Amino acid sequence: MSLEERRRFCRAPPEQRRRFCRELLAGWASSPERRRRVLVPLPPQLRPRRSSRLASAWQPQEGVLRGICAVLEAHVSPNPDQARSWQQLHYPDLNNYLVFLLARGQGCCFEVRQAAGLLLKNNVIADSVSIPPSSQQYIKSELLPCIGATDRAIRSAVGTVISVLFQIFQFAGWFELFQALEQCLYSDNLDQMEGAIDVLYKICEDVPEQLDVDVPGLPKPPIDVFMPRMLQFFQSPHASLRKLSLGCINQYILVMPLEPYVSIGQYLQGLSVLVKDPSANVRKMVCSASVQLIETWRDVMEPHLKNITEMILKASKDSDDEVALEACKFWLAYCNCGLTEGLREFLPRLIPTLVSNMVCTDDDESLTDAEEDEPFPDRDQDIDDDNESFTDHDDDDDDDDESLADAEDDDYGVNAANLRRCSAAVLDVLSNGFGEDILPTLMPSIQETLGRTDDESWKEREAAVLSLGVVAGVCLDGLYPYLQKMFADVLFPYLDDKFPLLRDTTRWTLSQYCESMVEEVDKLRAELIKADKLKEEAVAELDRVKVERKFLCDWLWSQVHSLKASLAKRDDEAVALKRPLEERTDESEGWKSRFEAVKRACDEVAAEAAKRRRLD
Template sequence: MSWNGDETQLRQLATFLRDSLSSPNQNARVQAELMLQKASSSPDIINYLIDILRSDAPRLHLSASDTFTARSAAALKLKNLVKTNYKQLNPEVIAYVRATIIPCVGDDSLQVRNSVGLVISELVKQGGVMSWPQVYSELFDKAQNSESPKAREGAARAVLNICEDNIKQLLRMPGGQRPVEELLPRLYGLMENSNPVVRAIALECVNFFMEYRPQSILNTVDTLLRLVFRLATDTSDDVRRHVCRTLSHLVEMKPESILPHLDGLVDYLITQQRNGLEPDLALEAAEFWLTIAEHRQKLAGSLGPYLEKIVPTLLECMVYSEDDIARLEGDRDDADQEDREQDIKPNFATSKRGKLLVPNSTNGSNGASGTHTPADLSDGEIEEDDEDGGDGDPEDEWNLRKCSAAALDLLANSFPERIFHISLPYLKNNLQNPEWPMREAAVLAFGALADGCEAVVSPYLPELIPFLITLLQDKEPVVRKITCWALGRYVRWVVHLEKTHPQLMSQYLETIIENLLKSMHDRNKAVQEGAASAFSTLVETAGRRLEPYVLVIVQQFDKCFETYKDRNMLILYDCVQTLAERIGPKLASPDIESVLMTALTKRWQKVSDQSKELFPLLECLSYVASAMKEAFEPYSQVIFNRCISVVHSTIEEEVAAARNPRFDSPGSDCLVTSLDLLSSMVQVLSVAKSSELVANSQPKLFDLLRFCVQSDSMDVRQSGYALLGDCAVNLFPQLQPELSGFIPMLVTQLDINNMRDQDAEAAFAVVNNACWSCGEIAIQQGSDILGQYIDKIYRRVFDIISNPDIPVAVQENAAIALGRLGNKFSEHLAPQLAEWAPWFTQLMTTVDTNTEKCEAYNGFSMVIKRNPAALGADLIEYLKTIAQLVGSDVWQSGMGPLVEEVCVSSRLKLRYSTIGQIITTYKKGVPNFHEFFAQVPVKERQLLVGKFPNIFN
């Protein structure tokens, strides 16, 4: 297709594009945006954008810099239009874009080249990876053979964009096609390109595929290894960085492939790790040790002969770099200085209930280097902060220092004695080193050894713990902070003394409590942060052993609330929250409750609805309410009303933002934490009090909740369905009249076809809570509204329990909901019993025995009674589980001696007569029943015979 546009319109559009990005006049920018929106409806807009992208300054009548701005804006606009309008585009327009875009990958501007690559990738993504098959040949040809280095690099970058944006389709398309099998040989060819940038990008593409472990790479490991070893000595640091990453991927994919080469690899990776001039390369090399330690069952044993080389390298790399030392040097008393807004790290609210992990998801923090961030090494010093430095925080990102400490930690679990004794001389030489960076690194190493080397270190701890206590007075704040973290790491050792030396445990525990609390009042904010983080670890580890000290602890927290600045206030809330989780009802003691709630109430009154501090305060209060239970009642009226107000105002702001793009969306944090705090109060307050609060809420709670369970935010929906379920449990008489508005939304939410791939984990968490709230509503008397939707509910719940791609935790909740539905709707579920019984019985085997499981099996039994022939091969599993439940404390906890009906909860009575009738039916209907019954395990047989002697004797 050839196309010629109007030159005047072309130049006008270019001017609008320029003004939309760079005009100093706000009105001009707004006007340009309006004109661009209007132009977007033109059938020729795509063609004009392509022409602008390909034009020079003279043609556009713009300066060189303005031309660059206009072309960059054209590329961005083009990508967005392809993304949103692809299906409506004329095929001739698509053909024109495809024919003209490829040459642009060689543009002189790096930014334009990169933008062109994004456009090409979007075209492939929207049309499908095989809709434009020649794009691969054209890009690889340019990347391999073009005389222009820029064209080679731009084409290679476009290939990378395609790989990243279309990974699932490239790995496997419907029909069994695997386009990756055709791409790999071409990528291997680019790894030998004369251009180092192209070599690096090609290896980056391969590494990206390796994260998904395709069989096509496993089949070509020998070729890949040959190329990687050749690139190991590449002059490009970027190429060598990707080589290190490839080696780490090979450890994960096929560890045996690197074993024959381990001797040379150890020396190579140590050399790269010690490259002080290239921190990204050094970090990627250090990642190898972390990866190999994580796969220690397969490979770490092979590292034994090399530990004397590896461990000193890790220790050496745990010392701050010269640049970091310069930024940290001189940190002194700053506790009275207000925090700058940019110093406060983002903090995001997450729902208390239903957090799930998606199968094969990456759990943790992946930075630009694809690196790991072990959670147990992310506290205290490992998250070092520079409050004063204007050049940024040296510990904001995953770095060589953190990675080396994490690798030492994991390796110590495989070689505790070897690692400790190799490290011991370093520790002895540097724990009292006059140079603070060496002291600090030694304490970091000492803390990193805590987990794996606990047994080996134990004989030294009676001397080392007091020594660490003295380091809390070190003149350098950085050393004091890392010492807090290290002490937190050794709390577990102190707790383990409880059985053998209880008096010694109390002595050490009191010493650590006292000194960490003192450090929480340090004159340096970074030390306060480290001490507070370490104290959270202490509370998490020691739990109820801290009960004798809770009053002293909350008194010190009270003082912290008076003095902490914004950033550390967030960590203090976490301390209180952890204390509430681990100590629980002890917080309801009048003397403790008075101190703690006075401090929190002061903050409550001081923090405005617009403050970023509000949502961590709300989150903290939800845990405190759960711990204090009815003792929280005196504070509930004011807090409940404010939560309602926050939810209402946030919803109004969201509605305004949806209607008018000029309004900023308020975000979901305060909405999530307000809903969670409302949930906590509904759960723990007396029915009379919570009913009063809900009845008097303005606006009405359930009106707001209907909006929340339909929110665009998955986190808000998740918390909304948690609150809905809690209301079903505790406030059903008030919820019942509202169910006609909630049930259709619940039914829609249960449809897994509505889930979005990019929000899989969050979406699963919402479905999980929707299943739970459905089960809670089903178990209530008077929940007739469900009957109108029972067929849809059944089909959607069945889709969940029968889909292997759904996380097991969600499937289990769905199975429980389905069983609970059987209590009231057994007639509706009985005809489909043969379909869902196998999934139900399989999933319920892994569910802990609790009231919900009993309720589910009671409903399941009622369904079986209506259609016993449908149970079939699952009868054995049914009898086995019923026997386990009969023998459990849950079923027998209600009314003393077993009678025909035993009350398990205030909501349900289990009918042993129903179970007896079912067993009698099978005894009469199953040929050779006694032989069949012998398939039930002995213990379960005995339980059933003991419970139903008249049937089995």
Template sequence: MSAAWTPQPAGVAQIADLLIGGTSFDNAVQHKVQHDLHHLGQTVPDFACYLAYLLAPVSAARGTQLRSMAGYALKAYLLTHAQQLPPQVLGYVKAALLETLGDADRVVTNVAGTVISTLLSKVHIHGWPESLHKLIELIRNPSSPSFMSAVAAISKICEDDAEDLIYSPMQPLTALLPALIALVSGANEPAAIMAIHCMANLIHADTAVIEDQYPAFLGALFGRALDQSPGMRQAVCTCIVRLIEFRPEKLEPQLEDVIQYMLACTQADDPGLALEACEFWIAIADHAAYFDTLEAYLPQLVATFLTRMVYSEEELADLGAFDQDDTHVPDAVQDVKPRHVKSKQHEAGGKASPGGAEDGGAKSDDDANDDDEDEDGEDDPDSLANAWTLRKCAAAALDALATIYEEKILPPLLPQLQTRLASPEWLQREAGILALGAVAEGAIDGIEPHLPQLVPFLLTSLNDVTLVRNIACWALGRFAAWIVEEPAGHAFFVPLLQGLLQNCAHGNKRVQESACSALATVMETAGNQIVPHLGTILPALVHCFSIYQHNNLMNLYDCIGTLAEAAGNALNTPEFAALMLPPLFHQWHKLADTDRNILPLFECMGSVVIALGAGFAPHANEVYERCLRIVSATHQALVEYQRGAIKDEPDRDFFIVSLDLMGAVVGGLGPSAESVVARYLPGTMAAVTVAMEDPSPHVKQSALGLFGDLVVNVFRHVQPHAAELLNRAIPLIKPFDEMSWQRLCNNATWVCAELTDKMGAEMASKVPDLVSALLPLIGAAPTPRDPPPMIVENAVLCLGRLGHADPHALASSGLEKWAGIWLTHMVKIGSNAEKEAALTGFLAAVRINPNACLRAFARLCDVLATYASPSPQLDAQMREVVHGYRALVGDAQWPAYMQTLAPPIRTVVQHRFGV
């Protein structure tokens, strides 16, 4: 088969009939059509040729609608099958698409352009250079009927496949860039706008081809800056924002003019143009070199941002009935927000777990530089309205400037802020509170003297109109640290809790969400200071279960989970359990195993389980068994998906939350979890094993977390599997670039550290491999980039604890090369059981090979002297090591060694160890 492929008439008729049938309003008919098309796509080798034939000019008599439908069906098919098509099929499709670009039917050529950009993204430029040549030829001829279709196709290619265009060895930009620049200067405004967007998607790269075109492009771009069309100026602003982000040096010669232009556009009447221009101020805040230039514009910028923070009539209209009680109105399907699941991350050390238990166990990964997942909207005062608006952008820009200029931003801000906060118009007050919250972090030192007056105003605003209440909740959350931690703020703590709790039960869903989020922030900041108020907080939150709709129910789970983390074991009373568990289990029993709404519920339950500890024992079997059932079902579905038995890939989040909740049950119950684990041991180990084999780092992370909890609390049950899982964990201990793999490395390191205490000499053969894996993580071997602090701490503690498995292997592992670095990290780690175990193991190696640590003697003394409260065993070991070094260097040289210590350390060592 070649480009001269000939279809079977019956096949053409069958597919045409199916496509027409897809226009039916009958869902059953549509479903059957989709099923039949999918079946044909799987069983007919030249299915793509039939679709291309129906799109091509040869089918012109069949009408625009059918041809367009064939084109869209072809696009969908190519997305999943393009790279598996036989060469002859692919050749026909390519030829048909290029022929269709010349069609007189503009609707059809638009579809063809879309399909071309899709196919090109799959086969890449080197696999179909003719397509790009044809498109460039067309965009050079504005009189062609296919001109705009070609421009649109090029725009899509620049958006989706910019890297292919930039780095292809065929250098397509050599011909494309001059053609695009000509369009920017051309008379066709829509084409010029699309060409500017194309350039915006390409200019981040620093290549010779792009560099050569900058003078011509910037001349053309600035030549359109004063067009009357807001759409054109919006495109210019978009491109300028990209330039300041990626190639700011190109704007430096005209920076003052650019700033003035973007300021004028931010003030423009057209909201789309103003929003695009407002992005500039957030982008330029990343470039310290321009802060001095920008500072002169602070008064104008602050005034502009404050004006833009006032709700416009259009925004208020988009919010709908924002001032009405709507808690009884179910959330519309389109308003249901997606949820992000976070795998549980473990941290060595005696820090509080999510439930506050001092078990050295699981900890939230908030400290792990978690920059690849969205926060839960706590800094978004309008998170129910998901659109990015000019108002939100202006607030973010003010926040960015406050972070840069700190107190310098207050002189132009405070007078206007005072005027707005005192305004009788609620829209002005609301915007003023938004501005106050926006600068809460960056300018806190300058604002703090005013907070004794501002916080009461914010508390009073909790009783204002709906949107003022909403923003006041958010702003109070931004000042939570001052209220909780500063003496001057303590008087407001109880009124703040009362005000937020009242608004959690407000009749407006927007207020409920903002109050719930702010309350979670306050509780997280307060930690165990929240404990005396549990009797007030818990009943109020439990009441919310009876009034919240879907979205706010999800927020309520987060809030209760945060409460459990903050209060910890103080929640473990019969009274609190009787309040908290019934509504949670009501939801638990209501939701099916496949309902995604169980994901946040499981996360919440994990925090509650750890907080209640033994108080959760009556429910442990039920929870654990359901988790195992979901893990098994998810695994089975994944197997079927990989075999092609089911079309859609199963959601691995069910894996993650179930494994994490199982770990919470084990960690929360501690050694008393033995009966639960014993009852479900085969299923438990099967769950860990299949999860460790899953390709997802998130799933592996949760599997290791569960296994670590089992090792810590019920080791005898998992001991037969320890060596196998140790072998699986060690290869995961290495530097990774991606955050998800870094978290996996963190859990693997923690598990190996815990196994040293349990396996002891059984791990001896693995000590060399573990040392080699851990040294890069502590900075004792080259790495592409520094690991996050949590990984470094876990690696340091694991490395020292290897001395319990085989001190001789640790002593001969190049100890002299890494001892100083290890000790430098150790001195920064607070005293806890894990640090003591690590130091004990390290000192066992030092006693075998004291010469290896001789050059690091001063650092060793830093660690020993600053260790707060060693056990009698460790204290004796420290004493033995110090006296051993005195014997090693001799009495004559000992005073000189002692002089290398800092005076406070020398005093402690002499008095504590008698040397």
């Protein structure tokens, strides 16, 4: 199962994960390959006793054992025939002899016993199917008592072989292993507890999902038995147990969720206690765990980010550089997960811590390189390397957002870097995320530091100059008010300082500003070219508009003249039509007067006739 498949499997609901594991185990247990590789029944009441008799019946032959010991001694001792020594190991039951030497070879040196364990592990990996069932049972029975061996190297070798065998059998095919681990974990013997956690750590490295499956004979998954005990070890007085238990849980949560076996709050509470642990290794693993949590279970961790941030902020000030380096990796992971804005309220405390961590130590390679290169003139490749010495961005990498998830390993070279470089990388990421908003916090401390002139403070001044170079590319506009005074009064005089590293860092910082200023000039030049081009286009457009407007005016003028001529013609036609109408009007007036005269005559005749009738 690939890492991505494991993560998808872990994000599924618990019931779905368990059903998938049951189906997977059921199908694998019924396969012919499974029947060839594993012994059958698991629960104690069903385990056959015949295998135990076979295991106890096998005894090594003294001559063969001496021969194998001689070959292993020749292998661990430097000699020209070392590569050919393995070829002499052609013995029957070789794996039985190897596990015998590993588990019971008290008379042999530890190197020989470790070599036997290494060879046994390689044989199991190479061809586990060819190992007879009786030999398998003997190997398993001999390994289990050695989980709590007094010698740590032997415990480690035994744990390695057990983890390889576990990938073949799991707890379903090796139930005695679960019982042995449980017994050792809950014992009071330090060696047994360390050995059990070491085995679980190696299992979590290879197949952590096998701890979260149902096993016949167990009422709950094995991780539900182991996890509470490992959390109890967080409060153990033994630093080794605290470290091993935390490392084991860290390996488990890479692909598997903590819940429902333990709450996130309970786990984080344990981390908050361990971050103050007197052991630097434990504190370092707390920071590593925080990085894994935010990278793997970001959605689950979002409600707890403020508490985690407070915890890591304290770890960033740790007196141990390795602890502080792991804490710095957390800030990179935090920003690469797209959560940069959540750090805004912590900037007043985070930025001074980063600048303080950028102060070089006496054994810093930058200090050594500057002193060694001082007598020699710079070559072209040296100058190119110096320009990318503190933050190594890759502008050509446009693959996808997955490059951000690996920024602390690839873009900033954290794996090969020290606290100084990693802190500079974090400051660079913050400047890209917040821009000029970091300057009110950054500049007062830088100005105060650069105001000092004593020789004892030259490393702090060099870190301040380095900080100015780191933020130059993004915060140039906000830095303009400070540049004139800093360049003239501080940076230029530092070019002749008596400390080589301060001179080198000043040159690098000035190069960053020169590069940024050149980029600004290039931008202005490009804008001027663009403005000239726009001006030419505007003039051409204006000329075109003028031509079109003149053409339009001429056309309108011609249309007006045409319209005037048309109106004059229509006026003449109207006059011509009006004249006959006027003549007819005169005629009608004449006829109207005649009609009225006749009407009056008629009225007079009618009146006269009426008068006569009255008289008659």
